[in-house]
Amino acid sequence: MNTLERLNYKTKDFKVIQAMMYRHAGINLHDGKQELVYSRLAKRVRMLGFNNFSDYCSRLSEDSEEVLHCINSMTTNVTSFFRERHHFEFLAKNILSKPDKRSLRIWSAGCSSGEEPYSIAFTCAGFPHVSTEIVATDLDSDIIRKASNGVYQMKDVNGLSDLELKSWFLRGRGKREGLVRVIDSFRQMVKYSQLNLKENWQHDEPFDVIFCRNVMIYFDSEFRSRLIDRFHHHLKPGGHLILGHSESLFGLSQKFRVAGKTIHQKLGEVAA
Ligand SMILES: C[S@@+](CC[C@H](N)C(=O)[O-])C[C@H]1O[C@@H](n2cnc3c(N)ncnc32)[C@H](O)[C@@H]1O
Known part of the structure; x- marks a missing residue:
């Protein structure tokens, strides 16, 4: 079975992303969203060649393009035609x-x-x-x-x-x-x-x-x-x-x- 090993992800990494989302988008990720952040970003973190979130957070602090990628990955886009008809x-x-x-x-x-x-x-x-x-x-x-x-x-x-x-x-x-x-x-x-x-x-x-x-x-x-x-x-x-x-x-x-x-x-x- 080809299972991906879990990346190193600490509460301090979540806090960096939580603060960034609030500052840039006004999105209020409460503490219960720590796992959601992992599941939405792990693929991107791996794709960039990092094996931990701490390095990804350092990248976020110096790369405004990456901030946009991160925000795009974190938004919840659930919708439908004639929702609430x-x-x-x-x-x-x-x-x-x-x-x-x-x-x-x-x-x-x-x-x-x-x-x-x-x-x-x-x-x-x-x-x-x-x-x-x-x-x-x-x-x-x-x-x-x-x-x-x-x-x-x-x-x-x-x-x-x-x-x-x-x-x-x-x-x-x-x-x-x-x-x-x-x-x-x-x-x-x-x-x-x-x-x-x-x-x-x-x-x-x-x-x-x-x-x-x-x-x-x-x-x-x-x-x-x-x-x-x-x-x-x-x-x-x-x-x-x-x-x-x-x-x-x-x-x-x-x-x-x-x-x-x-x-x-x-x-x-x-x-x-
Ligand atoms: C759940 S969807 C709602 C879509 C649609 N309005 C509906 O009700 O079906 C929420 C949308 O709000 C957008 N959004 C979140 N924060 C935003 C912000 N600061 N500025 C503009 N759009 C934002 C997200 O990207 C997402 O596409």
Whole structure:
């Protein structure tokens, strides 16, 4: 049996990675995540020729490229098409269906491999009279590349109906059997870029809707609260902030009203 020998990995190595993730990405890896860090990084540490984490940590301290690799390995990218479907129903029924709606700017912040922004694009495509701009960003540069390719395995689209599958994807043939690709017209609706929410980001134009779902669970309350303020600033009056199923604004902001399940509307005059 070909078993890989366990690399030398001490609590002090975990602490270095824990502090680095917090400093660079705002990701709060609590002490119970020590083994998770080992399992996510061991392959990378071996690939670089190290037989212990201590040497890898020294490399991290002097190589900013390696910090990015490390962050990419440590992010949790779990997502799916139409995850929490009620959010997309809300978008269709309460926002896109408004008779005076002619244009919409939407940001998927922490978009992972693209299932969330493509689900937004599929929803918006049902309202061709609304001109839609979808911005999708993530900290993880590898996952952003995957998202913009729009290629998925059949198992990733299992939850969609045959009609949805036919309308939104092309099936791979030959060497690409078992893969599907988002049809170009939908891919072109989404503008992807790498963006670290911890950094000093700025968008030129405000948004009608910000999706930031299942991202803030990794942050501490101080970072969450700062982020909510910045999202508020980047929303148009009456704009919506959509969070994940276990996230809330409770104790973080009073500048929103609850508009639906984990859907928050910015208070203030809605522009005519
Ligand atoms: C669990 S996924 C959520 C994906 C999608 N929003 C959803 O709900 O299905 C969390 C994503 O947040 C991203 N993320 C974590 N920290 C981030 C940060 N500081 N800035 C931007 N994105 C971050 C991760 O890379 C990951 O892709």
